[in-house]
Amino acid sequence: MDTEDTGEFLLPRSRMANERLHAVIPGGAHTYAKGDDQYPENLAPVISHGRGAHVWDVDGNRYIEYGSGLRSVSLGHAHPRVIEAVRRELDRGSNFVRPSIVEAEAAERFLATVPTAEMVKFAKNGSDATTAAVRLARAATGRPRVAVCADHPFFSVDDWFIGTTPMSAGVPAATNELTVAFPYGDLAATEELLSRHRDEIACLILEPATHTGPPPGRRPRPSTPDPTPGYLAGLRELADRHGCVLIFDEMITGFRWSEAGAQGLYGVVPDLSTFGKALGNGFAVSALAGRRDLMERGGLRHPGDRVFLLSTTHGAETHSLAAAMAVQTTYVEEGVTARLHALGERLAAGVRDAAASMGVGDHVVVRGRASNLVFATLDENRRPSQRYRTLFLRRLLAGGVLAPSFVVSGALDDADIDQTVDVVAQACAVYRKALDAADPTPWLGGRPVKPVFRRLA
Numbered sequence: 311m312d313t314e315d316t317g318e319f320l321l322p323r324s325r326m327a328n329e330r331l332h333a334v335i336p337g338g339a340h341t342y343a344k345g346d347d348q349y350p351e352n353l354a355p356v357i358s359h360g361r362g363a364h365v366w367d368v369d370g371n372r373y374i375e376y377g378s379g380l381r382s383v384s385l386g387h388a389h390p391r392v393i394e395a396v397r398r399e400l401d402r403g404s405n406f407v408r409p410s411i412v413e414a415e416a417a418e419r420f421l422a423t424v425p426t427a428e429m430v431k432f433a434k435n436g437s438d439a440t441t442a443a444v445r446l447a448r449a450a451t452g453r454p455r456v457a458v459c460a461d462h463p464f465f466s467v468d469d470w471f472i473g474t475t476p477m478s479a480g481v482p483a484a485t486n487e488l489t490v491a492f493p494y495g496d497l498a499a500t501e502e503l504l505s506r507h508r509d510e511i512a513c514l515i516l517e518p519a520t521h522t523g524p525p526p527g528r529r530p531r532p533s534t535p536d537p538t539p540g541y542l543a544g545l546r547e548l549a550d551r552h553g554c555v556l557i558f559d560e561m562i563t564g565f566r567w568s569e570a571g572a573q574g575l576y577g578v579v580p581d582l583s584t585f586g587k588a589l590g591n592g593f594a595v596s597a598l599a600g601r602r603d604l605m606e607r608g609g610l611r612h613p614g615d616r617v618f619l620l621s622t623t624h625g626a627e628t629h630s631l632a633a634a635m636a637v638q639t640t641y642v643e644e645g646v647t648a649r650l651h652a653l654g655e656r657l658a659a660g661v662r663d664a665a666a667s668m669g670v671g672d673h674v675v676v677r678g679r680a681s682n683l684v685f686a687t688l689d690e691n692r693r694p695s696q697r698y699r700t701l702f703l704r705r706l707l708a709g710g711v712l713a714p715s716f717v718v719s720g721a722l723d724d725a726d727i728d729q730t731v732d733v734v735a736q737a738c739a740v741y742r743k744a745l746d747a748a749d750p751t752p753w754l755g756g757r758p759v760k761p762v763f764r765r766l767a
């Protein structure tokens with residue numbers, strides 16, 4: 311074993327805590343993406359608490375954290391302005407038998423932040439919002455099929471999407487048949503799909519701009535964090551021409567691309583859009599927003615068939631709505647999206663330099679928009695490799711960096727970024743040795759990390 315390996319970096323308490331989690335919670339986590347199978351064997355920290363950009367595990371180790379709360383904690387943990395707003399509401403009651411005035415304030419505030427939408431309805435999970443968008447599109451068009459972007463990894467926990475993944479057990483084939491897929495960035499292929507299923511497709515749903523390259527096995531398209539010029543406008547035109555609803559899933563892009571989402575940045579207005587994640591800085595709040603005439607189908611002010619549009623017990627929870635308002639105020643007053651971009655740019659430049667100087671610039675590859683960076687770990691043949699990812703993650707963890715991605719939060723400072731880059735440089739030195747050996751096995755410490763979506767455990 312290499313002397314520079316993670317050596318005595320062990321997590322005995324986290325190991326025990328993972329056992330406890332698996333004994334009582336299927337998957338040992340409340341999101342598969344947080345599962346210990348996503349981390350090197352026996353190096354899956356269980357978190358005790360977090361503050362700002364740092365978290366501590368139950369073994370007492372401190373980490374610089376990236377991708378906090380599955381990208382939901384974009385201001386950092388326990389952000390003072392958010393916590394203060396939440397605390398104020400906690401003392402005033404959190405849910406009532408009638409709507410509270412906080413709901414009107416939160417909706418007005420959201421629509422001021424995202425002016426391309428005319429109405430908004432809140433819920434708790436992103437999936438509720440995307441599923442509601444799909445139902446509304448089906449009701450409005452009278453069409454059964456849903457077209458999802460094939461190059462985006464996740465839209466909902468519900469059957470219309472999960473049926474398209476390798477974990478489709480439990481989803482009836484009849485449901486699957488109603489979901490069809492289109493490639494990101496390819497208007498001709500999308501037009502062909504819409505023509506093939508003429509008058510059957512209710513909506514096109516996609517993330518406006520998180521595409522970072524094709525998954526393995528798919529034909530290559532340009533790897534850029536921005537849509538190619540004219541793409542979103544072209545999709546808008548296609549949706550209009552074919553009479554289907556254009557849905558932007560802004561769960562990730564909202565509050566990372568700009569305060570007004572990717573639609574605010576690129577100037578293309580969808581019919582419906584969905585927000586969540588960073589909207590509440592870790593408090594549970596999601597949103598379905600869009601055109602008034604569509605959204606009103608779920609209201610009481612139209613003569614047609616009513617659509618059951620997001621009706622949830624907890625959607626009205628006052629302190630989460632207060633958190634969302636505080637997030638929006640903080641973003642505007644503190645220029646948070648600009649800060650996220652600046653931090654990400656510093657990190658991306660540092661990691662690229664570190665990788666190049668260690669001779670792995672073609673193997674440790676940073677991709678994506680600066681506010682939403684991911685990394686690829688490529689093997690000797692420049693193919694994506696879970697084994698090299700395992701090596702890389704082990705070195706990062708041992709260096710005090712918890713980074714399944716390089717998605718920044720605004721709580722990071724330059725010292726955190728510089729420390730991360732130092733740790734990455736050390737990891738890259740080991741990566742180079744493994745490439746030279748043409749086999750990372752001695753540096754894995756056990757089984758490789760696994761993909762989230764797979765048929766068998």
Ligand SMILES: Cc1ncc(COP(=O)(O)O)c(C=O)c1O
Nearest residue numbers: 435436437464465466559561586
């Ligand atoms: C793009 C996108 N849409 C929808 C969702 C679902 O959100 P939630 O986990 O809050 O249901 C996610 C979650 O990761 C997502 O990334």
